[in-house]
Structure formats: C-alpha cells, structure tokens
Amino acid sequence: MDALTIAMPKGRIFEEAYELLVKAGYDLPKELDDSRKLIVEAPNENIRFILSKPMDVPAYVEHGVADIGIAGKDVMLEHDRDVYELLDLGISRCYIATAGMPNTPMNEVTPRVATKYPKVASQYYRGKGEQVEIIELNGSIELAPMIGLADRIVDIVSTGKTLKENGLVEYEKIVDITSRLIANPVSYRLKQKRITELVDKLRKQASL
Amino acid sequence: MTIQMFEKPLGMRDDFPFIAKKKAELRANGTTMIQQAGYDLLQTPTLEYYETIGKISAIADNALFKLLDSQGETLVLRPDMTSPIARVAASKLLKEKMPVRLGYYSNVFRAQKREGGRPAEFEQMGVELIGDNSLYADAEVIILAWNILKNLDVKSSRFVIGHTQLLQLILEDFGLDQPQIEKVRSAFVSKNSVGFESLAKQLTIAPSQWESFIGLMSTSTVEEWQQWIDPHNARQAALFEDMKKLKKILDRSGLADAVTYDLSFNSHMTYYTGLVFEVYGAGSGFSLGNGGRYDGLMKQFGLQVGATGFGLRVDRLLEIISAVSEQEEHTLILFDELHEDEAFDEAQKLRLQGVRVTLQFAPAVGAVEEFSKHFSNVLRLEGAN
Numbered sequence: 001m002d003a004l005t006i007a008m009p010k011g012r013i014f015e016e017a018y019e020l021l022v023k024a025g026y027d028l029p030k031e032l033d034d035s036r037k038l039i040v041e042a043p044n045e046n047i048r049f050i051l052s053k054p055m056d057v058p059a060y061v062e063h064g065v066a067d068i069g070i071a072g073k074d075v076m077l078e079h080d081r082d083v084y085e086l087l088d089l090g091i092s093r094c095y096i097a098t099a100g101m102p103n104t105p106m107n108e109v110t111p112r113v114a115t116k117y118p119k120v121a122s123q124y125y126r127g128k129g130e131q132v133e134i135i136e137l138n139g140s141i142e143l144a145p146m147i148g149l150a151d152r153i154v155d156i157v158s159t160g161k162t163l164k165e166n167g168l169v170e171y172e173k174i175v176d177i178t179s180r181l182i183a184n185p186v187s188y189r190l191k192q193k194r195i196t197e198l199v200d201k202l203r204k205q206a207s208l
Numbered sequence: 209m210t211i212q213m214f215e216k217p218l219g220m221r222d223d224f225p226f227i228a229k230k231k232a233e234l235r236a237n238g239t240t241m242i243q244q245a246g247y248d249l250l251q252t253p254t255l256e257y258y259e260t261i262g263k264i265s266a267i268a269d270n271a272l273f274k275l276l277d278s279q280g281e282t283l284v285l286r287p288d289m290t291s292p293i294a295r296v297a298a299s300k301l302l303k304e305k306m307p308v309r310l311g312y313y314s315n316v317f318r319a320q321k322r323e324g325g326r327p328a329e330f331e332q333m334g335v336e337l338i339g340d341n342s343l344y345a346d347a348e349v350i351i352l353a354w355n356i357l358k359n360l361d362v363k364s365s366r367f368v369i370g371h372t373q374l375l376q377l378i379l380e381d382f383g384l385d386q387p388q389i390e391k392v393r394s395a396f397v398s399k400n401s402v403g404f405e406s407l408a409k410q411l412t413i414a415p416s417q418w419e420s421f422i423g424l425m426s427t428s429t430v431e432e433w434q435q436w437i438d439p440h441n442a443r444q445a446a447l448f449e450d451m452k453k454l455k456k457i458l459d460r461s462g463l464a465d466a467v468t469y470d471l472s473f474n475s476h477m478t479y480y481t482g483l484v485f486e487v488y489g490a491g492s493g494f495s496l497g498n499g500g501r502y503d504g505l506m507k508q509f510g511l512q513v514g515a516t517g518f519g520l521r522v523d524r525l526l527e528i529i530s531a532v533s534e535q536e537e538h539t540l541i542l543f544d545e546l547h548e549d550e551a552f553d554e555a556q557k558l559r560l561q562g563v564r565v566t567l568q569f570a571p572a573v574g575a576v577e578e579f580s581k582h583f584s585n586v587l588r589l590e591g592a593n
Contacts, residue, residue, distance in 0.1 A: 064493015084399035180402060186488045186495060188399065189366050189468060192428070 002191045004047045004198075007066035009054035013179055016091045017070045024201040058083055058182060067187035068195060073177045074156060078117045084188050086199050087181040090206045094158035096120060096174040100145045101167065106132075106152065113152045114144030121154035124174050142166045219320035219328025230526060231331070238333045238356050238520070239313050245352050247311035247335050252292035254315075258282035264508050265291045266477045271318045273328075285317035289332055289519060291505065297338045298509035306513070307339035313522075327523055334497070334519035338506070341514030343450045346483045347457040349499060353487060353518045354463055360529050362489040362496070366466055369485045370473030372500075374447045378436045378471070382413060382421055396472040401425060427471045430455045436471065454483070479505040487520070491528035497521050539563055540583035542570040547589035554587065 008014045022028055027044040040049040050066055058081040061069040070089065074096060096117065111132045115121040118134045125132045135150055142162060144150040156177065157163065163170060181202060188195055216222070223231060239249060255275075256262065259282070262272055267287035275283050286292055289312050301308050313333040320328045335352060337345045350367060357365040375396075379389045388411055395404040404425055413421050420435065427433060430451050437448045451469070458467055475484050475498070484500030499518025506515050539558060543551030555567045566583065570590050573579050580586045 062493070082398075085402050086399070088402045183399075184493050185399070186493055189368055189488045190364055190490060192468065196426070 005066045007050045007060040007069035064184045068183045083182040089179045092179045098171045100152045112150040114150035115154035242311035247309040311335045331522035332519045336517035338515040364490040368468045425472045539585040541587045544590040
C-alpha cells in the first residue's frame with residue numbers, strides 16, 4: 001500500500017474532514033489530544049497528516065510534499081496553483097461576498113475595497129466593469145468600512161453574524177465556497193489507485 | 209530596491225561544481241541515447257523574434273523575457289525548443305531529408321512571477337520527428353523517452369497518454385459546440401472534477417448520456433475508451449485502431465505497466481493535434497516532461513507535415529536521479545621552483561594516462577593540509593630530495 005501524505009488545515013476543517021474519513025471507513029487514531037502537533041500519523045492506514053495554515057495547503061500539494069490536501073475553494077481561487085481538484089467535500093460551507101456600511105454608495109473618485117482576497121476582489125470588480133483600489137488586509141476586515149479605510153470589503157461570510165454585530169450589511173454574493181479535495185498531479189498518477197479509492201469513499205460520505 | 213551583491217534575478221540559479229558535474233553526466237547519457245536512436249543534435253540561437261517564435265511557442269506572453277535589438281525589433285529569449293526546431297526544419301532541413309529526426313539539449317527561459325521553487329532558466333533535452341504521420345513515429349518517441357528515463361534509473365516512471373483529436377470528436381458527439389468544448393477541455397487539463405461536473409450541469413447533456421459524459425474523466429486503459437467510439441464514424445474508428453496498435457507496440461517494448469491511457473488528458477498547448485503525453489517519476493512533485501503530435505505547429509510555418517516529439521526537464525531529473533558515482537581519482541601535484549620541470553612533465557604524463565591532475569605551486573597555498581584533503585592522491589615535488 002502506497003504511503004499517502006495529506007495536508008489539512010488546522011482547526012475546524014480538520015475536525016470535519018477527519019470525521020468524514022473515519023465515516024468513510026478509514027482506521028485513524030481515535031484521540032488527537034496534542035493539538036500542537038504538526039504531523040499526525042495513522043499507521044494502520046499508512047497515512048500521514050500534515051497540519052498547516054489553510055492558506056498554505058495548496059502550496060504543499062503543488063510542490064508534492066503532500067500527495068493530497070483539503071483546501072477551501074476561497075484559497076484556491078486566490079492562489080492559482082497547479083493542483084487537481086478532485087472532489088467537493090461539501091464541508092465548511094460559506095461564501096465570499098461584498099459588504100459595507102448600510103446605504104453607502106461607493107466613492108466615485110477612488111472606490112476602495114479592503115480584503116484578504118485581493119485577486120478574487122479584483123477579478124470580481126473588473127468583471128463588473130468597475131475599477132477599484134484594493135487594500136490587502138490580513139484580518140478583522142470588518143474594521144475597514146467602520147473607520148473609513150474602504151467603502152466595501154470582500155470577505156468570507158458563513159453566518160453573517162460578524163457583519164451584523166459590527167453594523168455592516170452584505171451587498172453582493174460573489175461565489176459559494178466549500179472545502180475541496182485536491183491532489184498533486186504526479187501523486188495522482190503514481191498513486192492513482194489509492195487516491196481514486198479515497199475519492200470514491202469520500203464522495204459517498206460527502207453526498208449523504 | 210537595493211540589490212545585494214550575492215543576488216541573482218528571480219528564478220536564476222547557479223550550478224555549483226557538483227551539480228554541473230551531475231548535469232554533464234546526465235547530458236552525456238541522454239544525448240548519447242538520442243543519437244543512438246538515429247537523431248541528429250542541433251543548436252538554435254538563444255534569441256529569437258517575438259513575432260515568430262515568441263508568438264508561436266504557446267508559452268504565456270508574460271512568461272517571455274523580451275528585449276529590443278538595435279533596429280527596435282522585439283526579441284525573446286527562447287522559451288521552448290520545439291518551435292525553433294520547427295522553424296529550422298520548415299525553412300531548410302526538410303528540403304534535404306524527410307522525415308527528419310532532430311534532437312537537442314538546450315536551456316530555455318520562462319519568467320517567473322511567483323515565489324521560488326521554479327527556475328526561470330532550465331535545460332531541456334528531447335527530440336522532434338518531423339515529416340512522419342504514422343503512429344510508429346509516436347511510438348518511437350515515447351519509447352525513446354522511456355529508455356532515457358530507464359537508463360537514468362528513474363523510479364516508477366509513468367506515462368499518461370491522451371489523444372486531443374479523438375477527444376475533440378467524442379465531445380462533438382455529445383452535441384457540444386466549439387466554445388463549450390474549449391471549456392470542457394480546460395477543466396480536463398487541470399483535472400478539475402468539481403468544475404467539470406458543475407459545467408456538465410450547465411451543458412445540454414441528455415440525461416441518458418449523463419453517466420457516459422461524466423465517465424470521460426476517469427479512464428485508464430485503451431479498452432475503456434471503446435465505449436465512446438462510434439464505429440460508424442470512420443475518423444474515430446481509425447484513430448481508435450491506431451491507439452490500439454500503439455498500445456500493442458508499447459506493451460511489447462516494456463511499457464505495459466507504465467502507461468495510463470486517460471481519454472480526458474490533453475494539454476493547454478493548443479498546437480497539439482493528436483496523441484499527447486506527459487511523463488512522471490517518483491521523487492518529483494512536478495512532471496518530468498511531455499510531448500505529443502503537433503502538426504498544427506508545422507502548419508504555422510506553412511508546412512502540411514506530421515511532427516511529434518518530447519522534451520524532458522533536466523532540472524527536475526537532476527533532483528531525482530541518484531548522486532554521481534563513487535569518488536573519482538584526482539591527483540594533486542604540489543611543486544616548488546626547484547621541481548618545476550619535473551612537475552610539469554609528471555602532470556602531462558598522468559593526464560595522458562587519463563588521470564585527473566591538479567598542478568599547484570606549493571608556496572601559493574596557505575593551508576596545505578586542508579587543501580590536500582580535496583584530492584585522492586597527493587604528490588609532493590618540493591624541498592631538497
């Protein structure tokens with residue numbers, strides 16, 4: 001049985017995906033007590049998990065240090081990496097949307113958009129035929145319209161609670177996001193049997 | 209930005225001596241096999257016109273290094289070898305001999321925008337077989353690539369083979385128009401199953417054909433392709449017969465377990481017109497090379513001839529092949545003024561015997577003991593004796 005290295009985002013997505021794998025019949029260690037570990041082994045299945053920042057998963061997979069990975073579609077849209085997108089796992093469902101203070105039009109001279117997703121934001125506004133200035137931020141994007149840094153933000157929305165609590169409203173939905181199973185093109189060919197088997201098992205679980 | 213003295217432009221790499229040596233061996237090994245297979249090596253210029261090679265090469269425009277010559281013409285550093293060779297063949301060589309078999313080992317240049325890990329200059333070696341339409345030409349180049357990898361001791365090398373024309377005909381059978389076909393093909397290129405399935409939902413695929421359409425993406429043998437072949441379509445049937453024959457030849461040549469026939473496999477390079485393939489091996493996360501039939505490229509040079517070939521990425525091969533053989537003999541001769549003649553003669557004699565010799569004036573070396581450690585033999589011709 002070929003050894004398989006799987007890159008996973010730390011935190012909630014990892015837990016959901018792990019559960020999905022267990023349900024799909026994979027014999028994985030029951031307890032993952034030490035949450036600071038970066039590498040988790042599942043010797044019974046000859047699988048090794050690499051735990052990384054969600055944004056970094058496609059990089060590990062592209063370079064082949066992980067054969068497959070679980071990555072949010074948002075990350076894949078933002079970082080254009082050469083990986084195969086094999087399956088929509090249907091977990092961590094959310095969407096990317098534009099938001100801002102209620103009843104505020106965009107500034108006509110210098111419309112500004114703050115976001116963690118500069119590429120997605122820029123593509124969206126260009127697609128609408130609008131030229132905007134993008135300001136890249138790393139977190140607490142909601143602050144930007146509140147303190148006058150930007151007219152709009154482009155960010156992930158899952159429940160809309162954060163927006164509401166900060167007095168922001170959603171304007172347009174850009175794209176739906178779920179977690180995807182991705183593969184390195186070489187691993188996909190060299191370990192095709194194992195990877196296809198994994199995809200088939202997960203597909204059954206994901207469609208339930 | 210201040211550039212520090214040690215910096216190189218993005219994507220440029222130094223070949224340190226041990227890498228340069230490994231590379232020289234790989235080159236000798238590969239080019240010998242290419243020549244043994246009946247191919248003549250050639251070299252084309254580093255600079256080409258943007259108007260011709262730059263546009264024809266199918267490398268993205270922003271990946272080209274461009275510069276201006278003294279007449280104001282835009283030049284490019286050659287981004288690939290296939291199009292320059294097609295240029296040479298079309299303008300000259302094919303008039304002398306046809307089919308013509310050409311091989312190369314050359315550096316090519318592709319600008320990198322992203323982070324490190326990808327070279328902007330790297331070497332490729334490969335062949336082009338121009339003027340032969342038959343499937344035997346396709347088989348020949350695949351087998352040659354396979355033999356080169358085997359000779360370099362690349363582990364678990366694997367070829368993935370597709371057929372762009374057959375795929376085109378099959379997609380037409382599903383009633384798709386050209387823009388739709390392009391979308392499907394590009395989902396296939398990036399093996400985007402999720403994107404393909406959501407695209408399939410938007411297309412007008414009859415419910416009875418749904419399963420068959422989705423199945424296009426998951427074939428791995430030629431036999432599996434059969435279900436999409438319309439026996440009444442002469443073109444399709446003939447191409448499929450060719451594929452079966454090709455498989456037979458490859459099986460016979462030792463590739464039986466090394467090939468995946470993936471009907472959905474194709475290339476973002478639009479000049480490929482028939483069989484296409486990509487090469488993988490254990491140890492590299494990136495493909496080791498690719499190839500295929502590119503009659504479309506020859507057409508751009510005004511010729512209606514068949515052409516097929518492959519290119520292997522030397523930079524990626526270097527990362528996965530094992531280190532150079534054992535420590536070689538390397539003799540150091542240390543001499544002083546008194547033994548000058550003797551030292552020169554000895555060095556000459558040993559070199560004629562095939563020994564690698566470094567001749568060093570001893571007083572010029574600061575730490576003799578340290579320096580001597582780099583050699584397998586040390587001969588000291590100095591002092592009173």
